[in-house]
Amino acid sequence: MANDKPARRPKAETPKGFRDYFGAEVTERKAMLDAIAGVYHRYGFDPLETSAVETVEALGKFLPDVDRPNEGVFAWQEDEADWLALRYDLTAPLARVAAQYRNDLPSPYRRYAMGPVWRNEKPGPGRFRQFYQCDADTVGSGSVAADAEICAMLADALETVGIPRGDYVVKVNNRKVLNGVMEVAGLAGDDKDAERGIVLRAIDKIDRLGPEGVRALLGEGRKDESGDFTKGAGLNEAQAAVVMGFTNAKRDSGAETVARLHELVGRSVIGAEGVDELEQIASLLAAQGYGPDRIVIDPGVVRGLGYYTGPVYEAELTFQITDEKGRPRNFGSVAGGGRYDGLVKRFTGQDVPATGVSIGVDRLLAALRAKGRTQGESEGPVVVTVMDRDRMADYMAMVGELRQAGIRAEVYLGNPKNFGNQLKYADKRQSPIAVIQGGNEAAEGKVILKDLILGAKIAESATLEEWKDRPAQVLVDRADLVAEVRKMLEK
């Protein structure tokens, strides 16, 4: 009986949280990544492409969302063997590569990587489970010159893709300074790990929660708008004051900020080391001409990831956009990174210092669109229409000539019976020109070129004087097809 049921058709759907990218969406992203790769290349970084699949063991658990340490990856078990997973970022695979090829790679090893990563998270609006990252890292250098270099490269990359100077700022901080502040606040011991984690994540959210929200999380905790309560770090008044002092330590000049940080870290050795490193980074950048109009010391930046050990940095776009509620707000962060000296050591047991940045590809693309810096539409093809089904060879010869001349062109390949459908197709393809040749034109050795862009303009405003001298359609010699099409395209 069951066999008599017609087979159920499969659903034509992307899995939840995944999406497809069409046409200009693909080419825009590619153009942006190519431009960034050019900058990375000039800085001496080499490309690395690892596979999407890693062993779960090699990946480790370094997802940003430490509140849910057991979730986040797509994983499956090989037949009674290893567990495999899709990479959730490009840093974990780099750490594996740096360990696996440590005898062959140059040291320090500068590499960049671009590609999709996967997160097994609950999808939401604009939140997908596959997205692009674009990373650059230097493995094997403990020098803060490596951190400074990445900050400079990030500034160059942003300007190269079309974010003008003044519309972005790269903010630099140092986890060691924060650790010094923690010491001063009495949060230094191993037994204070949980409290330090809460403090770190609270500071990281200051842009969203405001100082009051952060202060609440430093103390007893905070109830959010939905009524959910997040437990706080339980600091007393004096401890919280030290930490809050850190969050607003930024002054008008780098030197003043450094002086303020020196006060805050008091006699903490690690704290003083962190402040010194910040000073060095600022002076190395100044020597290359990267002043505070592009890169600033900002204690407000801590980055959420637990594995950072030294300098951390973040690129923020400072121009305003209108949010979904119509309010103006700063565009915000599009890239971030920092120094992580422990990831390679997981594999080798030896200290291998590393630092690197990850650009949020989709956010940066959205920023470029907001600034009108990308071409939203791709160039449509010239469409050679089919008036006479039996003369397909003639139409293919035309399209062949156009393509050989480097002009994007198509012959209509649908059912040619209804000519209106062919023009609708050309419209959907954003075609600039339709080429038409019926029997009469063929007999006379002619073709008709229909200017579809002009046609659309005339349709919009038929009375405009400006179009009167420009015909929307011309009859030209078949032999001049390429030259006449080119002329019309250049108008």
Next chain:
Amino acid sequence: MANDKPARRPKAETPKGFRDYFGAEVTERKAMLDAIAGVYHRYGFDPLETSAVETVEALGKFLPDVDRPNEGVFAWQEDEADWLALRYDLTAPLARVAAQYRNDLPSPYRRYAMGPVWRNEKPGPGRFRQFYQCDADTVGSGSVAADAEICAMLADALETVGIPRGDYVVKVNNRKVLNGVMEVAGLAGDDKDAERGIVLRAIDKIDRLGPEGVRALLGEGRKDESGDFTKGAGLNEAQAAVVMGFTNAKRDSGAETVARLHELVGRSVIGAEGVDELEQIASLLAAQGYGPDRIVIDPGVVRGLGYYTGPVYEAELTFQITDEKGRPRNFGSVAGGGRYDGLVKRFTGQDVPATGVSIGVDRLLAALRAKGRTQGESEGPVVVTVMDRDRMADYMAMVGELRQAGIRAEVYLGNPKNFGNQLKYADKRQSPIAVIQGGNEAAEGKVILKDLILGAKIAESATLEEWKDRPAQVLVDRADLVAEVRKMLEK
């Protein structure tokens, strides 16, 4: 007790059957794909990027290796929900997209796609479980003009990436012709599905097995070198003769081949239709100037995939390479495809004709390397060495100037104590020039430029007269750094 054991370190290894791509391997592939994308764009094809993950239901089971229908994909189950899988090709996702967006996409829809696909197969030498494909397909056109166009585009793509005319041939055949031959051989009915499958796969292997091997598979079966026996189709002498006649039906000219095929398909309606389509394709291509020096009718091409329904095509490189046993052999196939009219229908129940090609990216890259058509090595950076750790800002200023001038450059970021290590590093980076400035040079406002390419040549052949006028090392003004480096690079 168990807790006292030191935690086992994770293994730094790619999963079995996966690999990493470094430096020039990445850029070479990218350059090739960019060139192909340029051709596809000119032909009016739009890019499409689907995600790596699809539902198992949407993917269906259309893997080439029909001998193992239940293997082949990496799949996992979402929490009590859908089974998800990594795509195993780019055609199945296209069929899903064509069905999902059928009301929005232009029709016909020409699209190209490039990216990795995954096969859960036993890895072997040179056989990986993640590899690139590069596809172009036209969905929604039943016209053989669509097939002809793809063949022309394939020829253009091969020439554009660097395979000269004469070194490749695109072979075209038609499954309908083969179906006609099957009819004549008495293998037409639904109950003969298994036999037809065996015949199809046997013919597809003719290059590897030779006519005798194919003949054996048409009859009782064949024992291979390892002693494994493959069961044959069980055809009798007369049936096998008809099929074998088809495999060697190719004649010197397309017209003669077509005549021979007409004889072979006899009174089979589907067979005659197939031969007519081949004639049409040949004449459409001839109209665009694609003669038999580039595209030929060749009944030897059948393509292994079960879902093809009409024209099939394959690009073969005709130049010889030396195989692992030192014997010359033709390079062989680098791309193939055909018409598949049933894949979209799976979802919609409606006929949606489609045709398309897939380029084997790794094989084509290997061919370009064999022909010396790719640059195996990437351009190394100028390396600014560090003589004096305290003057890092000076060195970073130098490297900054070089980069601003568009010159690929690095400052050495390792421990600068051992200067020999810095030069070894420059060597590993294939650096053309080392920039050196010690305290003396700094005091005099000078830098030393060491020509590392010349240095390597002199080291190889120290007595050569030709080098005597060209110093391997020059002292130049610090202010002229960029100009002098550029001069040395241009030599």
